[in-house]
Amino acid sequence: MPELPEPAADQTPGVDLVARIRATAGLAPLVAEAQRTWLDRAAAAGQQPAEGSEDVPAWRAFSDAFPTFWEFTNRPR
């Protein structure tokens, strides 16, 4: 008996977002491009994450970027 293909994740906003994100075609290469961009930026600026730092490598620290970051997620760690 042939295997049935896995049903596609429901793409309705608000429905199991994590499953929908994981099932989003084209997302992994887009994220990989973004991560390369962040690494390139950090290299261009000569930045290295501090040892033990919780900052995501190459993610711009709040203090470098925006005085108004409260507008987004409070403050990312």
Place this chain on the structure above:
Amino acid sequence: MGYSGMRGLAAVPSYVIMQPTTLCNLDCVYCYLPHRAANRRMPVAVARAVAETVNTWAGDAARFSVVWHGGEPLAAGREQLGALMAPFSGVEHHIQTNATLIDDAWCDFFLAHDVHIGLSIDGPRSLTAGRVLRGGGEAYDRIVAGIAALRRRSIEFAILTVVSDPGPGIAAPLYEFLAGLGPTVIGVNLEEQEGVNVRSNAHDAGRVRAFWSELTAAWRRDPRVEVREVEWALRFAGAVLAGEADDLLPRRHDPIPTICHDGRVVLLSPELAGFTSQQYGDFTSGSVLDTSLAEIVAAQAIRPTGWVAEYLDGVEACRASCEYFGFCGGAHAANRYFEQGRFNTTQTRHCRNSRISLLEGVLDHARAS
């Protein structure tokens, strides 16, 4: 999935917001500030009182920011702003400005005080038409002149841009224009209904998603400038793919104290400063002229009261009910209050425009690419 971040209030913030004056020399059509025509200036005694706490916090932190916001901070003048900055040590100063007053003398001031600059422009002349002088004329030429002064002096700046009517066909030319101004970062704020701005922010979700999708595509073609919203969405999406989505949010809410011109302290949402409500009073948690800032913040962190406690209940309601909680950390206090009149509600129009449609727009782009 369940998210564990954003539980309660941290007792120590990572930045404070200072209001050196309520005055703004502009009268933008979407401004939320209630007293922007009045020149109520912060006395130096207020800055000294804030610095007593902040200098200690800064000494214990890798970085600590003091954000000068208004009104228009430059409307306070260099002498006054310099006097207000003087009591602080070991901090990074930021100014959020409309850029219209920036000239070489201000550039000298920024360099002397090592100030980080964030400025506001909404795109090319037609899109910036909502930013107007007190006499009614367009502010655009003065903003561009201010940016030119910064660039002449090689002073880095970030851009905040307000989009009032998000939809298809706007984002790509907007990004191209803003990136051409040479900022380090672009932040895109969809206009909010808050404060004295009662213009509705109800939009068709499909149009808003199309806006964010187009912005993602434009950034992807030419990612030379950081776009705050798009890159945060990609950071979250990447964390989901890596099974690390719960690591992204801060463990606790940053209390973000806003120090009003007269020393009163508003936590969490600077947009509430200057407002009063029959139910919630003036939204303040104390005054630095009576109580130390450390005590004011710690008291609310240990035992939240009033609207802060109600807001934290609302955050828990968001956590329990919204799939997007791990991305946004809960609807902002000011959006809850100004859209819905209380703080223990959940999803706001701002959530739908700037969080849900943002993430969905980024996913739409990925699927179409």
